[in-house]
Amino acid sequence: MPNPFNKFTVSPRNKLAYHADGSLSLYIRHEAPSKDKETNWLHAPNDELIPMLRMYWPKDPSIQNGTWRVFTGHIANSLFRGHG
Numbered sequence: 001m002p003n004p005f006n007k008f009t010v011s012p013r014n015k016l017a018y019h020a021d022g023s024l025s026l027y028i029r030h031e032a033p034s035k036d037k038e039t040n041w042l043h044a045p046n047d048e049l050i051p052m053l054r055m056y057w058p059k060d061p062s063i064q065n066g067t068w069r070v071f072t073g074h075i076a077n078s079l080f081r082g083h084g
Contacts, residue, residue, distance in 0.1 A: 003043040010042045 010016070010026050017039050018024050027033045030046040055063065062068035 005043055007043065010040060014039055016040050 007014075010028070016024060016026075017036070025037070025040060027037055027041040028044050028049070028051065029041070030044050032038060032043075033041050
């Protein structure tokens, strides 16, 4: 989606900010988060959103053995169109 930040992905190439415990929060929303979270932010429409995740062959077997999880937190103030 066109945006004033010319940013269209969130990836390790963006030098993401990780939490002290090694976990990662991504902010995919219309409004900008606080300055300290902007590195992990992707501007989204103020409407429905269909998130896409691109997976590459991992260095550990977590995807193949089913222990890796995309999401373990919560989604707040987001509109997602999906299945189920």
